[in-house]
Amino acid sequence: MRTRPRLYVSYASEVSLLPTWTQKIAALLFLTVLVLIPFGLIPGLGFLADNDWMKILSRVAIFAIGALGLHILSGLAGQVSLGHAFFVGIGAYTAAILGGEVGKGTWGLGLPIWIWLPAAAVVAAVIGAVIAPVAVRVRGIYLAIVTLGLVFVGEWMFRSLPFITGGSQAGRKFPGFEFRFWMEETPFLDFTSDGAWFGVQMTSEAKTYILLLAFAVVAVVIAKNIQRTRIGRAFMSIRDRDIAAEVMGVADTKHKVMAFALSSALAGATGALMGAFVGRLIPEGFSLFLSIQFVAALLIGGLGTVSGTLLGAAFVVVLPRLVQDFTGLLAATAESGAGFLSAVAGFFVSTAEHDPGIVSTLPGPSPGLNIAQFNLLLYGLLLIGFLIFEPLGLYGIWIRIRNYWKSWPFTY
């Protein structure tokens, strides 16, 4: 059987998480690499152990959890939602109230992480389940607009509740990654300071990364398990043909509400983790752009697949950093003087006051786009490019590569 990976002889083997030995080994290897990254032990990936990159990878882990939530709602159940940021915000502020300290004019109970993190997910899920019956009355593009409205209403709500959110443009402090049994002084597990773990010296960034990686792995297992069980199959049947699904006995509204609740739960967890990771968030952070980033992660990665969603999440989070490095490289090339490459780079970058160029490395207003704008522009263009030329996303590219090598040296 080992040579025929698509041959399943039992139902259990078909729905198992990792059906083949190759996949089992690959997944194990991948996970090992991820765990070993902060120790700088992986040849070639040593630069990732840097604190900056640790923070980016932690963000990937957080973002992936929310993206998996949207994957359940949009990828599996096929409901177009632009309202993910709203649920992320709900989760974040639930965590802030329960776990945060009393601040200047803000509420906080100072409860430990094992309360505020699950509570963030549960509260977001409940609110998702309350809103869902209204949302599932409308379909398709109407749903997109309704969920869009949810983001705007939510943003206004967060702004108007200064005792919870700290108010517009000010924000509030969130609880940190400190594990306490109850509200005692010293945490028994502390991820916010450098220190030794089992004899290995680690920075707080590396510790936080390991913790978030663990959370992300849990989220992946949840998403994968939902996908391969009865609920997941019901979601997919609704996505593919909702009336046919209903005729077959799949309760349409019930499952859509469930999809909303599950998706919101993961979104809420993301919000809580994001708040704890960043430390301070402003209500304006839960804007349409956050929703768009989640949708972009799904579409760039490949709609409807967990591995695609993870790829997309990594892509969306790492992209700004890559753009920044790339612009820095361009500027360096342009300033290095003569040569064809320098001229090409000089065309793109403006490094002096009246030097025309698409992107400018100068601070303040300048003829070109600044780096943040250039980032946004590339982001939009990449999204358009992916949607037009590679509708299946990064996952589609991987499938094509895999299929090529599967039948190599023959073309099919």
Added chain:
Amino acid sequence: MMLDFVVFAQVGGQAAADKFANATSSGIALGAIYALLALGLVLIYKATQVLNFAHGAIAALGAFFAAYLATVINFPGRYVTFLPVTLQWILSALVAVLITAVVGLVLERLAIRPMIGEPLFSVVMITIALDIVIRTITDDFIGTNPRPLGDPWGADVIHIGPAFVAKSEMATVLVTLICLVGIALFFRSRYGVAMRATAFDQEAAMAQGISAGRIFALAWAIGAGLAAVAGVFSSLFPRSIGVSNTTAFFAFRALPAIVIGGLDSISGAVVGGFIVGLAESYAGAYLIGDSWSFLGLGFAGVMPYIVMLVVLIVRPYGLFGTEEIRRV
């Protein structure tokens, strides 16, 4: 930036009737802008089944073109100096609208045409991506400060009965009416009939020799042009001192308008636009002050969405939309 009808609130000591009249008149002007935006959105949606989330960005781009043409290079005013100033400005605005229409054509050709037949999610996302791209470029063009459009009306206000009405608001309503009549006439023309046929049944229309692609392009050009008109008027006196990086977000409030009216109904879009405009204006006039302070800042801005949610609970396809008949 956004004066948000504070002008009227400050008049102070006015009778309730005056307040109502002011809120109504500015609500109608605001509604006219939403109606223009909604009209463009519905036109594009009906013809191509694409909801254009980039509408706001296109509107801001159009307003920027108008500001640039009128205040920076004075085109075509510098060639027709014998005309009155108002007419020169109108000509600049018209040229800006035409340029934006061409931009709409290009967008349709480059980004929307390849997406025909793709799932809804992808099509929604590509217009959002377009929004990001256009908005970024437009923001960079505009710069950090709002750009005044150099319109001839400025902050002039006239009294009509108990209400103070800005001249630019009257121009807004007038131009909206002209656009509405223009669209109504267009639908009776050769291309208008072709567009209606394509919207009704694309295959049957193509069998009659109608080029669906050309109709798509036309719908996007007209939609972008209408967006530019709306963008210009949303950057004038009572609402804003010029086109800025918030102009693009204005159009998101036209989305409730088309949902309230029904996505595929032209008249619904206009009605929805005025409902949303009036609701926002009344919320801005009445739901402020100490007793409403729990509503916080910017409640008027979310009023359209709240109206939309209420309408959708009652009628999931909007007031005038056609209910989708679903088959297995």
